[in-house]
Amino acid sequence: MKTPEELKYTKSHEWIRIDGDSAEIGLTDYAQSELGDLVFVNLPEEGDAVTAGKTFADVESVKTVSDVFSPVTAVVAEVNSELADAPEKINEDPYGAWLVKVSGITGTEELMSAAEYEAFVASEKAEH
Secondary structure (H helix, E strand, O other): OOOOOOOOOOOOOEEEEEEEOOOEEEEEEHHHHHHHOOEEEEEEOOOOEEEEEEEEEEEOOOOOOOEEEEEEEEEEEEOOOHHHHOOOHHHOOOOOOOOOEEOOOOOOOOOOHHHHHHHHHHHHHOOO
């Protein structure tokens, strides 16, 4: 499992790359490996508000449909439209295939470092 050090993570397996008051949000390597091959991505619209801990998108794999939760409170500035035709890019490069870019970020208190996230995933695996 890859966990880039420069990113922050959530307990619901999203990553966020913060740059000033804007950020990219995507699914972690662990999330995409657990979901399996992704076949559809349902993303919000530009200008939509997203709230930390609340659903803002969903992804469909051959196994299941899963909600994607926002790691922060912000406004969607850009949507990765190429995922509509190629959701498998998330499986191929989970840290390159961002879902949305957001701006006006608040609510970063619950974010974890890479080391904290790896420890969280290890504890989750131990429970199953």
